[in-house]
Amino acid sequence: MADFSLDLRGLGSHAHTRAYYTLKELRPGQLFEVLLDQAPEMLMEALSLQLRHGIHWQTDAAGPPLWRLSVRRREDVEPVDLVDLLTRDHLRIDRLFASALHKVNAEDLAGAEPDFRTYVTGLRRHIQVENELIVPLLDLPRHPSGQDPTSVMLREHEEILEQTALLESQFDEGVDAGWEVAPYFALISGALAKHEGREETNLFPHWSRALRSLPDGGTELLARAKAILAGESRDAKAR
Template identity: 40%
Template sequence: MTKLRSVVDLRDEAPARVGGAAFAQARQLRRGDTLRLLVSQEPSLMMQSLNLQLRGNLAWTIAVAECGWQVEVQHRAETPAQDLLDLLAREHKRLDQLMARLLQRVNGPDRVELAPVYTEFAALLRRHISFENKELAPLCAAGEPRTPDAPTAIMLREHEEILRQLSVIEESIAADDRGEVSAFVAILSGTLAKHEHREENGLFPRWRQALSVLSPQARADLLVRAASGPEG
C-alpha cells in the first residue's frame, strides 16, 4: 500500500532550479511512498531526465493542475508494467540484480546462499528467453530478410549461447568446482549485459512497431503470457 510521503510545490521555483529540486526529492523516494510534485511547466522531459539519473527506478503520472501540472511519483517496482516492453525491461533489471548477488556469493565464503539465488536467476532467464523466442521472434522475423545478420536471427543465436552458458554453470555447480563456477558466472555476466543492451536499443524499437499493429486485446494477452511464461 502506497502512502503520500510529501507534496512539493515547485511552481514558484526559478525554471533553472526546478529539475535539481525535483531530483533532490525523488532520490529520497522509498518503496511504498508517493511523491507529489507541483510544477508550472509540462514535466515530461524533466521526469525522463530524473528517471535516467535514478537508473530507471521511477514511475509517474502527469495531470493538469491549478496553475500548472501535478506529477505523482512512485518507485517503479510498486507499479504494474505499462506494456510488454516495460515488463521485459523490468525483467532485465531483475536479472541484473540477481546476477550482482550471484557474483557476490560465488566469490564469497558462504556457498549456502548461492543455490536459491541461482535457482531464481536461471528460472527467470529461461522463462524470459522462452517468451521472446516463441512470441516475439515469429512476430518480428516476418518483416526481416532471412539472413544470418537479421536482428531476430542474431537474437536467437545469442539466446542459444546464453542457455549454453547456463548449462555449463549448472554442470560446474553439480561438480562442486567453485573456481569454474566463479569464472563461468563472470563470463555469463558480460554476455548478458551486452545482450540486454543490444536488445533494448536495437530490438525494442522494432518490437514496439510490430506490436503497434496488433489489437489492444492481442497486446494485453501477450502481456499476460509474458508475466506468466509461455507454455511448452
C-alpha cells in the first residue's frame, strides 16, 4: 500500500515540476505511487538526475492509457548493478567528508577525525573497485593524449588519494586548530565533487552498457565489489 499517490495525468509540461517537488520529499521507508498518461522513462530519468540518483522507480502497470509506478528512496532497495552501487557509494563518501568538513569549521576536531578516517577507508575501497575491478574488465579506448575519460579518472584518483594521504598524516600528527587542516579539506572537497560528477557523466553510462553485456549481467562483479566496499576482500585480484 503506497504512502502517497501522485497523479500526473493531464498536467502536460507541469508534470515535471510537480513530480520534482513531491519526490524530493520522499522519506526513508516510504513508497509513493505515481500515475501517468505517458511513458515515464524520460521524465523519471530527468528527475533521478536532478535528485542525484536518490530515487528508485519501477513500472507496475505499463499503458497506454495508464502507467503506474512505485517510487522509493534508492537506499530502500538493493543496488541493481555495480554502477548503482558506486553511485550510492559516492553519496556515502560525500556525506562523510561533508560531515568532517562541517565539524572542522565548527572547531570540533575530535568529532571530525572519526568521520574523516571512515571517509579515507571508504575512498580507498571505492577507488580499488574502480581501478582494479572495472578498468581491466570494461576498458574503454584510451587516447595517447591521456584525455580520454578512463585516463582522466585514473589520474584524478591518484591526485585525490595523495591529497587525502596528506590530510591523513596531519591527523596522525595531531591537529590543534581547524585552520591547520581547512585548506586541505577545501582542496579535496572541490576535487572530489568534480571527479564524481565527471565519472557519473562520462563513464557510468558506458560501464552500465558493458556490464549488461557480460554473460551474467555483471552479477559476479557486483558481489566482488560489495565485498571490497564492505572490507571483506583486501585484494580484488585475489580470486
